[in-house]
Amino acid sequence: MKRTAWTRVLGDRLAAFARSRSAPGRPLSIKIRVQSGCYERSCCSNAHRIIDQYRNAVSIEDAEYVEHESGPEILVWLAVGTAGLSLAKSIVDLICVVIKARSEGATLGDKHREPLELIVRDVDETGEPREERILKFHSDDPVNPEVIGAFLDKALTKLSRSPELRSRKKNRESKD
Secondary structure (H helix, E strand, O other): OOOOHHHHHHHHHHHHHHHHOOEEEEEEEEEEOOOOOOOOOOOOOHHHHHHHHHHHHHOOOOOOEEOOOOEEEEEEEEEEEEHHHHHOOHHHHHHHHHHHHHHHHHHOOOOOOEEEEEEEEEEEEEEEEEEEEEEOOOOOOOHHHHHHHHHHHHHHHHOOOOOHHHHHHHHHHHHH
């Protein structure tokens, strides 16, 4: 991915999120991006009400929910000791709620029902942004947490093949 002002903002956002964590690990951005239109509260108030109800009812650790016009972003702290590089069920469930809320909100009168794309992003040790586009969802597509979780795990594995994570893992193993 080419470095631009936007990718510097992503890098800064992930770095700030990382500074707020004390456990060893790395930050990830999970973006649920609209293909066109927007996902703002003013256009998708019903969807945001559904998301807010869920977020108020469930406590999600090591994550931060960020609203953007282009769709929500979930900043996630992936602990170094995480076995198998998988995300917590609560994160996958939140992603599912956001995706389902888009179509449910449209059914309730929201202006937009354009497809959403699920993307995992991070920044490598040189500051280069990377992203894995995982799945695209149309408003009538089924949202299956097991399928989404499996695709997220695959993307995490691919991103973990970076020299940065391999060297961190090697250093951790040499200290054991």
